[in-house]
Amino acid sequence: MADVVVLGQIGRDLVLRVGELPAAGGSVPAAERRELLGGKGVNQAVALAQLGVPVALVGVVGDDRAGGDALAQAAADGIDVSGVRTRAGATTALLLDIVEDGGRRRLVEDVPPDVLLTAGDVAASGSAIAGCRVLSLQLQQPGAAVRAALERAPRTAVVVADGAPEDGPTRDAVLARADVVRADAAEAELLVGRPLADVDDAREAAARLLAAGPRLVALAVGEPGDLVAWRSGPAPGAAAGPGEVDPAWADGELVVPRLGGAPVDPTGAGDVWVAALVAALLGRRGPEEAAWLAAAAAASTVSHAGGRPALDPEELAALIARERDRAAARLSSGRG
């Protein structure tokens, strides 16, 4: 049985690197072309598999050749695809990722409505959700599917939500049940109802989100990095008596900076950030360790074109060791 179930998009990634996009009417040769299994759900699941975590995917592909290819590739990546629905007559999603020199990235997303998850797809996805230790929800999927998955998650599962909920009822259901909530800058605005101007602003928003239920909140705040804040209690998912507090899980926060060099392509950074955080929490690391691993995994992924990760635990550890001291000055910890 998979430890982690990821609910999210499955598709084809077409990555084209160009020097610079031409003006209207122009043409440009591609400097590089990559055609990969992709989609946010896949990026996260592949990262978990690369970090040694048994993972299952719940999503939808079309019954075209691209859908069959996607399932075969995901299975070859070590992902349990028994919960993936192949929709008759549907066209598998295509994510075009055009990357100019300097890491300027534009996405053109063709995600036909019939390859988004429905509540029925979640119900038909088998027993993976009911047996998982972590349920990771990508909130780009429709609210009905997200809520259906929340209803099927076992009481003991750690629920992780990434993105902005589709609507009010989904937001309420997510905040009431999720242990971990993450949002990038645009999603954070949807999640908290206003743009976040800076770290102080994100800190205040995170405090309000933590008060609504989650144990850990991560909000991207642009250049400084990600604000990660958590509240006191047992480690998420740990069997613990009432009132028991894991020492690593005393109230705290961290601004974890962007690691590595200038990004080649930011695609996949958020998906892989969440995957690495989940892997670390499953490995009983505390929130600070988990946030650093997440940042290192994201840095690895943005160092090449395309959202598909290529994670090597030893390289990530070396990157963290190198950068953690260097970034110590930017680290503010212990607010409890």
Place this chain on the structure above:
Amino acid sequence: MADVVVLGQIGRDLVLRVGELPAAGGSVPAAERRELLGGKGVNQAVALAQLGVPVALVGVVGDDRAGGDALAQAAADGIDVSGVRTRAGATTALLLDIVEDGGRRRLVEDVPPDVLLTAGDVAASGSAIAGCRVLSLQLQQPGAAVRAALERAPRTAVVVADGAPEDGPTRDAVLARADVVRADAAEAELLVGRPLADVDDAREAAARLLAAGPRLVALAVGEPGDLVAWRSGPAPGAAAGPGEVDPAWADGELVVPRLGGAPVDPTGAGDVWVAALVAALLGRRGPEEAAWLAAAAAASTVSHAGGRPALDPEELAALIARERDRAAARLSSGRG
């Protein structure tokens, strides 16, 4: 045996329509996705087949699945693909066509060097060139392949060249042998060595090109349309005694305007323009009739996203009948 041999690019076309391309860092949903057999050679060959002309293609695909798919689709389109080379280890070309509302089009072309034609590919393409009535050369292919094809063309074949030759020797060989030369605005600058400012400028350039050998020259001059100029003699490809002049082929010229409504996507316009001109010349129509059919076929092709034509001879005739009177004022004919 095919009447026309087209030497040109074979590939996959991916057409994505979007409202507007996002700024760097952004994403946009696709309004439409089309995945088609494409490439300039294919666009021209498909147009010829749709106009009822037996046509063969000389080009290169990779030995990937896309290459096999391209050959199967071209054969299903009625194109003789026996002269197409499948290159071991090569990746079939991909042409990405991003179309914004208003017909603003950007191409990202991934044409790996090893799916361009070599002289050896032309030699290995069988007997199609040696037996053809028309050899249609797309000058985006390497000069060595273009020159090899010219050497194999029968003396009686009408040679049509579209584009700008790669180098001086190829330019000389093309101008010495070609009966029909066409260039879009950018190519015309390469062909004649300077940009063409207006119709008068194009007229002067066409006269110089005609003096170098060709019987008919077509130069795109932007908004006014295409300047088509021809010089006196027998119809190209007709068996005729020395000095014999077909009345339709007395010295003349025509500025044929852009027909139809505002273009959705200009991709394929030039390829289909040439195909229709060739079909008309094979059908023994004079240069004026041929130019009007070419303009109508191009108008049909730019009325949808993607370069693949969908020509209907009756619709083309109706479009010509409708627009020819209307455009009569813009028509200047008879310079002889």
